[in-house]
Amino acid sequence: MQFKQLLGLVCAAxxxxxxxxxxxxxDKVIKIGAIFPMTGNAASAGVHAKAALEVxxxxxxxxxxxxxxxxxxxxAGLAGLGGAKVQVIFADNQGSPATGQNQALRLITExxxxxxxxxxQSGITLTASAIAEKYGIPFVxxxxxxxxxxxxxxxxxxxxxPIATDIVKVYYDFLADMKAQGIKADSIALVxxxxxxxxxxxxxxxxxxxxxxxxxxxxxxxxNATDLQSQVLQLKEKKPDVVIMISYTSDAIxxxxxxxxxxxxxxxxxxxDSGYSDPSxxxxxxxxxxxxxxxSSWSVGPPGSxxxxxxxxxxxxxxxxxxxxxxxxxxxxxxxxxxxDRAGSTDPAKIQAALxxxxxxxxxxxxxxxxVKFDEKGQNILASAVIIQLQDGENxxxxxxxxxxxxxxxxPYKGW
Numbered sequence: 300m301q302f303k304q305l306l307g308l309v310c311a312a313x314x315x316x317x318x319x320x321x322x323x324x325x326d327k328v329i330k331i332g333a334i335f336p337m338t339g340n341a342a343s344a345g346v347h348a349k350a351a352l353e354v355x356x357x358x359x360x361x362x363x364x365x366x367x368x369x370x371x372x373x374x375a376g377l378a379g380l381g382g383a384k385v386q387v388i389f390a391d392n393q394g395s396p397a398t399g400q401n402q403a404l405r406l407i408t409e410x411x412x413x414x415x416x417x418x419x420q421s422g423i424t425l426t427a428s429a430i431a432e433k434y435g436i437p438f439v440x441x442x443x444x445x446x447x448x449x450x451x452x453x454x455x456x457x458x459x460x461p462i463a464t465d466i467v468k469v470y471y472d473f474l475a476d477m478k479a480q481g482i483k484a485d486s487i488a489l490v491x492x493x494x495x496x497x498x499x500x501x502x503x504x505x506x507x508x509x510x511x512x513x514x515x516x517x518x519x520x521x522x523n524a525t526d527l528q529s530q531v532l533q534l535k536e537k538k539p540d541v542v543i544m545i546s547y548t549s550d551a552i553x554x555x556x557x558x559x560x561x562x563x564x565x566x567x568x569x570x571x572d573s574g575y576s577d578p579s580x581x582x583x584x585x586x587x588x589x590x591x592x593x594x595s596s597w598s599v600g601p602p603g604s605x606x607x608x609x610x611x612x613x614x615x616x617x618x619x620x621x622x623x624x625x626x627x628x629x630x631x632x633x634x635x636x637x638x639x640d641r642a643g644s645t646d647p648a649k650i651q652a653a654l655x656x657x658x659x660x661x662x663x664x665x666x667x668x669x670x671v672k673f674d675e676k677g678q679n680i681l682a683s684a685v686i687i688q689l690q691d692g693e694n695x696x697x698x699x700x701x702x703x704x705x706x707x708x709x710x711p712y713k714g715w
Contacts, residue, residue, distance in 0.1 A: 327380065327381070327383040327384070328383065328384050328385075328386045329377065329383050329385050329386065329413060329639060329645060330388050330410060330411060330413060331386070331387055331388065331412055331414050331415070331416065331632075331635065331636070332387075332388050332390060332402075332403070332406030332410060332412035332414070332415045332416070332417075333348070333349070333352055333388065333389050333390065333415070333416050333417055333632075334392050334399055334402050334403060334406070334415065334416075334417035334418040334423070334427050335348040335349060335389065335390075335391070335392065335418060335419050336391065336392050336393060336394045336418075336419055336420065336423075337349070337389070337391035337392075337393075338391055338393050338394075339393050339394030340394055340523045340547065340548070340549045341419060341420060341547055341549075343548055343577050343578070344419050344547075344548060344577055344624060345391070345392075346617075347578065347617060347619065347622065347624070347625045348417075348442075348624075348625060348628045349389055350613060350616045350619075350625070351613060351621075351625040351626070351628050352387050352389075352416075352628065352632050353387070353616055354612045354613050354616050354629065355632045355633060355636075356386070356387055358371065358609070358612075358633075359372075359376070359377070359384075359385050359633075359636055360375065360376055360384045360385060361375050362375040363608075365605070365608055366605045366608060366609070367605045367662070368605075368662045368663050369605060369663060369664075369665065370633075370640070370659070370663055371633060371636055371637055371640065372605075377636070377639065377640040378640065379639075379640040379643040380640065380643060380644075380645075385636055387632075388406060388410050388412055390402035390403075390405065390406055390417075392417070392418050392420075392423050392427070394420065396422050396423050396425065396426040397426070398423075399417075399418050399423035399424075399426050399427040400426040400427055400429070402427070403415060403426075403427040403428075403430035403431060404430050407430065408434075412436070413436070413639065413645040413650065414436060414437040414438070414439065414635055414639065414647075414650060415428075415436060415438045415439075416438070416439050416440065416441065416628075416631060416632055417440070418440075418443070419442060419443065419624075419628075420443070420494060420495070420496060420547070421443040421444065421448060421495040421496040421499060422494050422495030422496065424440050424445075425445070425447075428440070428448070428453065428455075428456045431455055431456070432453045432454070432455050435455060435647050435648075436455060436647055437455050437457065437635070437638075437647060437651050437654060438455055438456050438457070439458070439459065439631050439632070439634060439635035439638075439654070440456070440457070440458045440459070440460070441458075441459050441460055441627045441628045441629070441630055441631020441632060442460055442624055442627045442628050442631065443458070443460070443496070444460060444461065444463050444466065444496065444499075444500060444571075444572075445462075445463065445495050445496050445499035445500065446462050446463040446464055446499055446500075446503050447495075447499055448462075449462070449676040449677050450676065452676075453677065454651070455647075455651060456677045457634075457635075457654050457673055457677040457678075457679075458631075458677060458678055458679060459627070459630055459631045459679045459682065460596075460627045460679070460682055461594075461596060461668075461682040461683060461684045462678065463500045463503035463504065464503055465682055465683070465684065466503075466504065466571065466594060466684065467503060467504050467506075467507030467508070468507075469594060469683075469684050469685075469686070470504065470543065470569065470594075471508065471511055472700075473569075473686050473699050474487075474541065474569075476699065476700075477708070477710070482566075482567070482710055483540045483566065484540050484567065485513075485540055486516070486537075486538075486539045486540045486541070487513060487515040487516070487540065487541045487542075487543060488515060488517075488518055488534055488537060488539040488541070488542045488543065488565075489501045489504060489505060489515045489517050489518065489543050489545065490518045490519075490520070490530060490534070490542060490543065490544050490545065490546070490554075491518075491519055491520075491544075491545035492519070492520055492521070492522035492524075492545065492546055492547065492550060493520070493521055493522055494522045494547075496547075496573070497519075497522065497545045497546070498519075500545050501519075501545055504543065515543070516537055516539060518530050518533055520550070522550065523547075523549060523550065524550055524553060525553075527550070527553050527554055527557045528561065530554075531554070531557045531558055531561045531563055532561065534563060535561060535563045539565065540565075540567060541565070541566070541567045541569055542565040542568050542569070543570070543571065544568065544570040544571065544575065545570075545571040545573070546570075546571075546573065546574045546575070547574045548573075548577040548579055550574060551570070551573070551574030551575050551577070551580050552574070552579075552580055552583045552584050555580075555583075555584035555587055555588050556584060556587075559587050559714065559715055564711070564712050564713075564714045565712055566710065566711040566712060567710060567711065567712055568588075568591050568592060568712045569592045569593075570591055570593045570594075571594060572593060572594050572595065572623055572624060573624065576593060576595065576622040576623045576624045576695075577622065577624070578617075578619040578620060578622055581689070581693050582693075585689060585693040586692075586693070587715040588689055588714065588715075589689055589690070589713040589714060589715065590688065590689065590690070590709055590710070590711070590712040590713035590714065591688070591689045591712065592686055592687070592688050592698070592708065593623075593686070593687050593695060594623075594684045594685070594686060594687070595623040595684060595685060595687045595695065595697070596623060596626070596627060596666045596667045596668060596682070596683065596684045596685070597621065597622070597623040597626035597627070597666060597667065598667055598685075598697060598703075599621070606665055609621070609629075609665055613625065620694075626665065626666055627666060629665065630665055630666040630668075633664075633665070634654075634657060634659065634671055635654075637657070638650055638653035638654040638657060639653070641653045641656075654673065655673060657671055657672060657673060658670070658671075658672050659671040659672070667683065667684075667685065667703075668682050668683055669681040669682075669683050685697050685699060685700065685703045686698055686699040686700075686708070688706075688708055688709065690709060
C-alpha cells in the first residue's frame with residue numbers, strides 16, 4: 300500500500316472516530332427529576348408545571364435564536380456537554396410530603412437523575428430536598444416560598460424565587476403607597492392554611508408587619524377545606540381594610556364562592572400567588588373575583604419579545620395562559636440546566652459549584668427578577684416581584700409599582 304493511500308485511510312478513520320464521538324455526545328441524555336403534584340387537590344398546579352418544563356425541554360434541546368440572550372436557547376442541546384439533550388423524568392408527589400420524599404429517593408437511586416427540581420408545595424419541597432441533601436444531589440427550587448427552606452444549612456439546595464421575607468417588603472411598600480393615595484389600609488387580616496407554606500408565609504408576614512407597627516389578625520384553616528363559612532363570617536365581623544389570602548387552588552376557589560354566598564367583599568383582597576395564579580382559579584371563579592390583587596414576577600411583554608414567544612409556546616402546550624407559578628418553575632429549571640451546561644459535567648459536585656457561581660443578568664431571564672445570584676444559604680438574592688390585578692374579565696395586569704404598571708390599581712375590590 301502506498302503512503303498516500305495509508306495516510307488517506309488513517310485520516311478517514313480519524314474523521315469517522317471524531318464524528319462517532321460527536322454523535323455519541325449529541326445522543327447523550329441528561330436526566331433531571333421533577334417532583335410535582337400530578338394528582339390530588341393541587342393536580343392543576345402539577346399539570347401546568349409539567350407543561351412548563353416540557354416547553355423548557357424544547358427550548359434547551361432545540362435551537363431557538365429568537366429567544367435572544369437566554370443562555371440555553373442559542374444551541375441545540377448543551378454545548379458544554381457536546382450537544383447532550385435534557386430529559387425530564389416526572390414524578391407525582393400526590394400532594395403528600397411522604398410521597399414526595401419517596402419519589403425523590405426513587406429518582407435518585409433508580410432513575411439515576413443528576414439533579415432534582417420541584418415540588419410546588421413547600422412542605423413537600425422540605426422532605427424531597429432532604430433526600431437530595433443526603434445523597435449529595437443538587438436540588439433547584441423555582442416556586443416554594445417558605446422562608447425556612449433555606450435556613451437548614453443545606454449545601455445542595457438552591458432557590459430562585461422570591462421568598463416570604465421578600466414578599467413582606469413588597470406587600471408593605473404597596474400598602475404604604477396605597478395609603479399615601481388616600482386608601483385605608485390600617486387593619487389587616489392574614490388568612491392562611493395550616494400547611495408549611497401557609498403557616499410559614501403568614502408568620503413571616505405577621506412578624507415583618509409587627510416590626511412596622513401593624514398587628515394583623517390571624518385566621519387559620521385546615522388545608523383542602525370543605526367549608527370556609529366560619530372564616531368568612533369572622534372576616535365579615537372584624538371588617539379589616541385588607542385581607543391577605545395565602546391559599547392553594549381548591550381553597551382559593553372555595554373562598555371565592557363562600558364570599559359571594561355570604562355577600563362579603565373586603566375593601567382590598569391581596570393574595571399570595573399560589574392558588575390565585577392557577578389558571579383553574581381564573582376559569583372557575585375569575586368572574587366573581589374581579590379586582591383581586593396578587594403578587595407576580597411574570598409579564599408576557601410586548602409581541603415578539605422572548606417572553607411573549609415563550610408564553611405562546613406554553614399556551615400551545617397547555618391550552619392555558621402562562622401564570623406566575625409556572626413561569627417561576629420554568630425559570631428555576633433554566634437556572635439548573637444552565638449550571639449543568641457551564642459545569643460541562645454531570646458530576647454533582649461540579650454542578651453544585653456551577654450553581655454557586657451563577658450570576659445571571661435580567662436580560663438572561665424570562666422572569667422579572669433583578670438577576671439570579673445565590674447567597675451562602677442557596678437563596679437567590681436578586682429575586683423580586685410586582686403586584687398584579689384581575690381586571691376586565693379573566694386577565695391579570697401589572698398595577699404596581701408604577702414603573703412596571705400597565706394599568707392603575709382599581710379599588711375597592713369589586714368581586715362580582
